[in-house]
Amino acid sequence: MVKRALPFAGAVLLGVVVALVIVVPRLRSHQFAGTVFTDPGPAPALQLTAAGGERVGLDDFRGKVVLLYFGYTSCPDVCPTTLAALADAVEQLGSRGDEVQVVMVTVDPERDTPELLADYVAHFDPGFVGLGGTPSEIAAAAADFGIYYQKGEGTVDTGYEVDHTSQVMLIDPEGRYREVLDFGLDGAQIAGDVAQYL
Amino acid sequence: MRQRWVALLVVLLLLAACGSEAGITIDDPWGRTSPSAAANGAFYLTIGNDTDQADVLQSVSTDACGAVELHRTTIEDGVMRMEPVEGGIEIPAGGEAVLEPGGLHVMCLDKQIAFDEGATVELTLHFATAGDRTVEAEIRAE
Numbered sequence: 001m002v003k004r005a006l007p008f009a010g011a012v013l014l015g016v017v018v019a020l021v022i023v024v025p026r027l028r029s030h031q032f033a034g035t036v037f038t039d040p041g042p043a044p045a046l047q048l049t050a051a052g053g054e055r056v057g058l059d060d061f062r063g064k065v066v067l068l069y070f071g072y073t074s075c076p077d078v079c080p081t082t083l084a085a086l087a088d089a090v091e092q093l094g095s096r097g098d099e100v101q102v103v104m105v106t107v108d109p110e111r112d113t114p115e116l117l118a119d120y121v122a123h124f125d126p127g128f129v130g131l132g133g134t135p136s137e138i139a140a141a142a143a144d145f146g147i148y149y150q151k152g153e154g155t156v157d158t159g160y161e162v163d164h165t166s167q168v169m170l171i172d173p174e175g176r177y178r179e180v181l182d183f184g185l186d187g188a189q190i191a192g193d194v195a196q197y198l
Numbered sequence: 199m200r201q202r203w204v205a206l207l208v209v210l211l212l213l214a215a216c217g218s219e220a221g222i223t224i225d226d227p228w229g230r231t232s233p234s235a236a237a238n239g240a241f242y243l244t245i246g247n248d249t250d251q252a253d254v255l256q257s258v259s260t261d262a263c264g265a266v267e268l269h270r271t272t273i274e275d276g277v278m279r280m281e282p283v284e285g286g287i288e289i290p291a292g293g294e295a296v297l298e299p300g301g302l303h304v305m306c307l308d309k310q311i312a313f314d315e316g317a318t319v320e321l322t323l324h325f326a327t328a329g330d331r332t333v334e335a336e337i338r339a340e
Contacts, residue, residue, distance in 0.1 A: 076238040076306065077271050078278045080230050081299040084340060116235050123233035148277050159237070159307060166278035183273055184300055 030196055033189035034170060034179040043068075043169070043177035044144035048105060048131035051118035056131055058171060061101040065197050066171040067181075067190070070147045070164055072108035073120040078166050078183060083124040086168065088187025089194060090125055096198050099173070102128045107149035107164045109138045110156055145169060172197040222247055222289065222328040227321060227335040229306070230299075232313045239263070239313050241304040241321060241335050242297045247289040254326040255295065256286040262319040264308025271300055280305070286326070313337045 043066075047057045058066060067086055071079035083104065090097040104121050106112035109132055112120075117130025133141070142149055147165045154160030166183040170193065178197065181190060227243035247253055258266045268283040287302060289295045297303050304321070311317070317337040322330055 073235055074237040076236075076240040077269070077280065077303050078273075078300060080232055080236070080240075084230065088340075111237075119235035120233050123231070123235070161280050163277060163279045165276050166273055167276045180276075182276065183278065 030192065032179065032193055032196070033185050034168075034181040034193050036179045037177065040172075040176040040178045042175055043171045044141075046105075046131075046141055046144070048133040048137060048141060049114050050129060050131055051114045053114070056129065058103075058175060061103070061171075062175055063173050064099050064101045065173060065194050066169075067100065067102045067194070068145070068169040068171060069102070069104045070107050070142060070145070070149065071104055071166075072106050072162050072164070073112050073116055074108065074159070075162070080124075082166065082168065082183060083121065083128070085185060085187050085190060087124040087128075089190035090127070092187050092191040093194065093198075096195070099198050100194055103131060104128065105131045105141055106138065107142065107147070108151070108162050109133060109135045170194070170197070221249055222253060222325060222331065224323065224331060224333050227333045229313060229319060229335050229337050231315050231337055231339050232309070234309075234312055236313075237308060239306040239309050240269075240299075241306060241319070242299065243304075243333070243335070244294055244296050245287075245289050245323075246294045247291060249327075250291050251327060252291050253289045253328050254286040255289065255323055256326055257324045258304045258321055259324070260306070260319055260321045262309065262311050263306035264310060267305045267307065268302070269305040270302050273300065315339060 043058055045057050045059060047055055050056045069082060086102045090100050093100060106117055112132055114132040117132050121128035121130040149162055149164035152161040168181040169177060170179045170181060172178045223246040225244040225246065227241060229239055229241045232239050245255060260266060268287055269280050270283050271278060271280050287295050315338060319335045320332060321335050322332045324330055
């Protein structure tokens with residue numbers, strides 16, 4: 001009796017150990033760093049201008065996770081901090097980083113030409129895309145995504161700052177607008193969320 | 199003989215310790231690398247104040263920028279705003295002021311040099327009480 005019970009108990013114990021080591025960690029859900037929409041809809045299309053005059057829309061990045069950011073190149077603090085974090089996130093994803101597209105749209109179309117934007121974003125990661133457009137195109141794109149921006153006092157000659165929404169929008173490979181990432185998240189946190197959609 | 203050397207060493211160490219702890223200290227001044235396409239930049243640092251009197255960082259000067267301003271970034275409801283800090287940045291008695299991304303920073307307008315990795319920028323900090331302090335800010339990615 002005892003001889004038969006022992007292998008049985010051993011098998012049960014093995015089963016419990018397997019469950020603890022393999023199954024339980026997979027059941028634990030990912031803690032999202034961003035604010036996730038419970039009912040995600042399609043992201044607005046966006047049609048703007050890249051360096052060289054090429055028209056680019058979000059449709060062009062179908063199949064990739066898009067991290068969309070509105071900012072401007074003269075922004076000294078928050079924009080470079082955000083782009084550095086996004087570059088870090090892409091790097092942390094390793095080979096899967098190829099399936100991520102970071103897009104920065106300017107909120108300062110008077111100063112940021114598509115060429116200047118391309119130079120600027122390439123500093124953080126050569127794969128990043130910068131998009132510009134006419135002031136009315138930028139206003140429409142910002143409105144589509146609920147982005148606020150307000151030019152401060154000054155002119156192109158004297159310089160000025162632009163207050164703007166500092167969040168990053170995450171669009172999944174099927175083009176659905178999935179979540180909003182607040183300023184201050186680090187590369188690991190952003191990469192963790194992006195990996196959920198790859 | 200040996201005891202006198204030890205005593206001298208102890209006195210020197212005490213003096214060194216006093217010297218490094220008294221007054222205003224500036225820790226880890228740095229600026230983020232940025233492309234030449236970026237007109238402006240920012241510097242960050244931590245200022246400690248071991249005295250029993252508050253001091254104020256009134257302004258900063260450097261040849262690396264066309265103009266320098268002390269700014270504060272605030273983020274409310276996801277919207278980033280920057281504004282000049284009126285009257286300078288106070289460093290409380292026995293406390294510190296932390297200038298960091300997304301908060302207080304030294305704004306560098308009209309960059310005069312490339313902010314490349316490994317470059318250094320000389321900053322002169324003007325304090326109301328402690329006077330001028332010159333530090334080397336390191337340019338780095340993070």
